[in-house]
Amino acid sequence: MIISLVLLIIFKWLDQETTSWGFPEMITLTELNAKEGFLVNDELIIVAKVDVLEVVGKLDVSEESSPVNETIYVKGFQVLPSQVESVNRLFEKHQDIASKFRPKNPFLKTAYMSLLLSLTQVLCQSPQKISEDDLAEQYAALAYLTDAGFELGWLEKKLDEVKEKKSKEEACLARLQEMEEQLKPLKQKCSVVEADMDKEKVELLAARAPVSLYDDDVV
Structure with missing residues (x-):
């Protein structure tokens, strides 16, 4: 059939x-x-929660599969154990950071907090590792978090500092490149002069050599 x-x-x-x-x-x-x-502001964040029921296959999987990470409530936000210290530090230094935060859905709150923590981690990197595209993304993330109700004036100042450092870094690199270009002909000239000096040293050694009394040309 x-x-x-x-x-x-x-x-x-x-x-x-x-x-x-x-x-x-x-x-x-x-x-x-x-x-x-x-x-929130005509935008929707979808958070997918996946529970692992069974691991099929053993490729890149240890014999004892690690348990699914549990979450902990910190200051009203559901976060991973590895994020607890960072969240506590945020609220210790900025107690009003979430005083006007509007979303109530726990999964949505988790997504916002994860985004905020990611933003702070990026800002802790050296400006050398942060590209212009990264900066644009960080400003967009900051605006998104601010629209949701986070008080992030202090974080915006830090982001402005990183932007200023990045600008200074690029200016220094440009000046160094310009100096390198100016130095190239001087280096070439120095190489020529050094070669001429080596020739003169050889002639100097020959001039300082004593005269031999037993040369074949001497009668």
């Missing part, structure tokens, strides 16, 4: 202009736009 299966695939764009499209199994646009919904 042959059983045929017909699969119908539908592509539709769900937005504010066409609210009737979509599927009943999904979250409706009304729920997304609700006061306590998921949209």
Whole structure:
């Protein structure tokens, strides 16, 4: 017996202009736009939580699989154990950092906090390791976090400092490159002079050599 299966695939764009499209199994646009919904400044962060039920295969997997990381609540945020110290340090130095933070969804809060911690880690790097694209991304992340309610004026100042250092670094590199170009002909001239000096030294040694009384040319 042959059983045929017909699969119908539908592509539709769900937005504010066409609210009737979509599927009943999904979250409706009304729920997304609700006061306590998921949209923040017309943007949506989707966090996928994956529970490992079984590891199939042993490629690059230890015999005793490490347990799934548990999370800990710190200052109202659900974070990984490795992030606890960093979060505590943030709130110790900046107690009002999340006083106006609006999102209530725990997974959304976790995503925002992870983004904030990533931003602070990047700023701790040497400006040499931070590109212009990295800086642009950090400013975008800072604006995104600020729009969500984080008080990050202090972090913006730090980011401005990094930007200024990056500008000075690039200016120094440009001047060094210019000096190197100016030095090239001088180095070449020095090489020529050094070669001439070596020739003169050889002639000097020959001039200082004593005259031999028993040369074949002497009668």
